[in-house]
Amino acid sequence: MDIRGxxxxxxxxxxxxxxxxxxxxxxxxxxxxxxxVLSLFGIxxxxxxxxxxxxxxxxxxxxxxxxxxxxxxxxYRELVAVVLADTEETWSALLPKYGVNYVEPTLVLFxxxxxxxxxxxxAAMGPFYCPxxxxxxxDTTFFDELSQRFGAPGxxxxxxxxxHEIGHHVQTLAGTSEKVRAAQQRMSQxxxxxxxVRMELQADCYAGVWAHNADRSRQxxxxxxxxxxxRAASAIGDDRIQKQxxxxxxxxxxxxxxxxxxMRWFMRGFETGDPQACxxxxxxxx
Ligand SMILES: [Zn+2]
Numbered sequence: 539m540d541i542r543g544x545x546x547x548x549x550x551x552x553x554x555x556x557x558x559x560x561x562x563x564x565x566x567x568x569x570x571x572x573x574x575v576l577s578l579f580g581i582x583x584x585x586x587x588x589x590x591x592x593x594x595x596x597x598x599x600x601x602x603x604x605x606x607x608x609x610x611x612x613x614y615r616e617l618v619a620v621v622l623a624d625t626e627e628t629w630s631a632l633l634p635k636y637g638v639n640y641v642e643p644t645l646v647l648f649x650x651x652x653x654x655x656x657x658x659x660x661a662a663m664g665p666f667y668c669p670x671x672x673x674x675x676x677d678t679t680f681f682d683e684l685s686q687r688f689g690a691p692g693x694x695x696x697x698x699x700x701x702h703e704i705g706h707h708v709q710t711l712a713g714t715s716e717k718v719r720a721a722q723q724r725m726s727q728x729x730x731x732x733x734x735v736r737m738e739l740q741a742d743c744y745a746g747v748w749a750h751n752a753d754r755s756r757q758x759x760x761x762x763x764x765x766x767x768x769r770a771a772s773a774i775g776d777d778r779i780q781k782q783x784x785x786x787x788x789x790x791x792x793x794x795x796x797x798x799x800x801m802r803w804f805m806r807g808f809e810t811g812d813p814q815a816c817x818x819x820x821x822x823x824x
Contacts, residue, residue, distance in 0.1 A: 539617075539693045539694055539697060539759060539763055541617060544624070544758070545620070545623045546616065546622075546623055547619050547622035547642075549642050549645060550615075550622065550644070550646075550647060551644050551646045551673070552647050553598055553646055553648040553649075553652050554605040554647050555601050555605040555606075555649060556599055556600050556601065556648070556652070557598070557599050557650070557651070558596050558597070558599070558651050558653050558658065559599040560595065560596055561595045596658075605649075610682075611678060614681055615678070617696055617697065618647065618676065618696075618700060621700045621701065624748070624752045624756065624758060625700070625701060625704040626642050627751075627755070627756070628748045628755075629704070629708060630642070631751075632751070632813060633711065633813075636712075636814075638711055640711065643673060643674055643704065645674045645675075646674065646675045646676070647676060647677075647678065648675060648677050649677055650677065654666075654668040654671060654673065655668055655670035656668035656669070656671070661677035661680065664683075664774075665677075665699055665703055666703065667704075667710075669710045674703040674704065674707065676699075676700070676703075681695075681696045681699075684699065684770060684773070688770070688773035689773055690770040690772075690773040690774075692762075692763075692766035693766070694759070694762075694763035694766035695767060695769060697763075698749075698770045698804070701745035702744075702745045704745075705741030705743070705745050706741050709737065709740065714740070715737070718733055718737055721733060722734075727790075728790045731793050732792075734792075734793040734794070735776075735792050735793060735795045735824065736818040736819050736821075736824070737818075738795050739795045739799055739800065739824060740816050740817075742800050742803040742804045743806055743807035743813075743815070743816035743818065744807060744816055745767075745807060746803070746804040746805060746806060746807020746808035746816075747808070747810070747811055747812065747815075748807075749804075750808050750810070750811030751811055754811065764808065768805070771800040771804045772797040772798075774794070775794065775796045775799070775800050776791075776792040776793060777792070777796045777797055778797050795824065799824050802824075803816070803818065803824075
C-alpha cells in the first residue's frame with residue numbers, strides 16, 4: 539500500500555501508555571451517612587467500611603505525558619489511521635444503498651491492557667471489536683506477532699486485520715450481530731460455534747469488499763498486497779492456530795473458520811466489491 543499523503547481518520551482514541559487502575563473503594567453517599575451515624579453513636583465505623591463501599595471501579599490512568607512512540611509504532615499508527623479513514627469512505631458510500639446509515643466507529647490504540655464495555659482487553663487476545671461500545675481495540679504489537687509468529691508480514695496484512703474488525707462494526711450496524719447473538723442463546727455449543735464461523739467469514743468478506751473499493755476508487759493497493767492479505771487470513775485461521783497451540787484440529791470448536799475458508803471469503807468480497815455477496819448465513823457451502 540502507498541499511504542503517503544492519504545487522509546488519516548480522526549476517530550482514533552490513543553490510550554497507549556495508559557494503565558487500567560482500580561479507583562478502588564469508592565464510598566457511596568449513603569455509605570458515608572451510615573459511617574457518620576455509626577461514629578456519632580460512638581461505634582467504630584471501620585468494620586462496616588466494606589458494607590458502605592461500592593463495587594470496585596476500573597479506570598484508565600493517564601500518565602499526563604504524551605505517549606513516546608518508537609519509529610515503528612508511529613508507522614503503525616499512521617497505517618491504522620489511513621486504513622480506518624478508507625473504511626469510512628467505503629462504508630459510508632456503500633451502506634446507505636441498503637438502507638443502513640454508516641456511523642463511524644472509534645478505534646482505540648492501547649498498550650498491554652485496556653477497559654472496554656465488553657470487559658478487559660488484553661494484547662494477547664489480539665485486536666477485537668466490542669459491539670457494546672462500538673469500538674475497535676488494537677495493540678499494534680499484534681502486527682509484530684502477525685509478522686513473526688504467524689508469518690504474515692506487510693502493511694496490507696495489517697490493513698486486512700483492521701478491515702476485518704470494521705466488518706464486525708458493519709454487522710452491528712446492519713443488525714446481524716444482534717440476530718446472531720439471540721439465535722446462539724437457543725443453540726448447542728457446536729451450533730453456536732458454527733454460527734460464529736459464519737459471522738467471522740462474513741467479516742472477512744467485508745474486509746475484501748473494503749479492499750475492492752480502496753483499490754478501484756482510490757488506488758490504495760500495490761502489487762503483492764492481496765497476497766499479503768491472504769497470507770494473514772490464512773495464518774489466523776482456526777485450524778492453523780489450533781494446530782500451533784494444541785497440535786490437533788477440532789472442527790466443532792472452530793469459531794473463525796479454517797484458513798482456506800477465510801481466504802475464500804476475503805476473495806469473494808474483493809472480487810465482487812458487493813456486501814450482498816457476503817451472505818455467509820445463506821451459503822450451503824462455506
Ligand atoms: Zn472477527
